[in-house]
Amino acid sequence: MTDPNHLRALFAARYPDPPQPEGPVPDALAGMAARGSCRRFADRAVPDALLETLCAVALATPTKSDLQQRDIVLVTNPEARARLAGLVSGQGWVAGAPVLAVFCGNNRRQRLLHAWHGVAFANDHLDAFFNAAVDAGIALAGFVTAAEAMGLGCCPISAVRNEAAAVSELLGLPDHVFPVAGLAIGWPAAPPEIAMRLPLGATVHRDRYREGDLRAEIAAYDTARAAHQPYTAQRFPDRFGASDTYGWSEDKARQYSAPERADFGAFIRAKGFKLD
Incomplete structure (x- = not known):
């Protein structure tokens, strides 16, 4: 205790x-x-038995209606790991992780069940994709919690969706199976930092959603974070210049001022999903 x-x-x-x-x-x-995200790993292998245990714990997490629409692809082969790391642009530290995993949403099994039993699949719409994506996210969270309890370090990698088609081809993902997020796994080379978060008053609600004085709360958070955990670089200085008060809110606004994964919807549709 x-x-x-x-x-x-x-x-x-x-x-x-x-x-x-x-x-x-x-x-x-x-x-x-x-907990904090780990991006520096020791040169030490993660035993296969431990990885299998962590997968079993992760897949024991809740799943919508017991549909179990989530899979984990462990990428341990050095060549495959290097190829996957190369697809994650702008994150060179990924290559240093001894294990990369990709958490996938899997609606394929459900559709196969319908084919095998001769029962029509009556839910070919957005929710089929959404349920599988949420299942994968829950499994990812369970894996991270279990891995860190064993002394490992982890860092999720959403950038696998930047090259979703290439990642899908590399991993051999069939129709209705898609990458949700990657995860770098290994023994930490240094303790991870505790990342500051938005105030609970802005993100935890009782009975009904409320915003209150959200702008003031975020401004105060920006100031505190800039004082204790300042950004080492500002995004797109060629477009926005340099800010003397650069904080979390400005960083996030700048980040989403440029298109990200605009082709992901087309990729998901190409995987056979209807997003209506």
């Missing part, structure tokens, strides 16, 4: 309005509160 003062300190490092837990808490909870 972990002393609540330690958990309070972890929350204070992450949130401007941290909760105040009382009484001892399970060590696993403190580990989750302390």
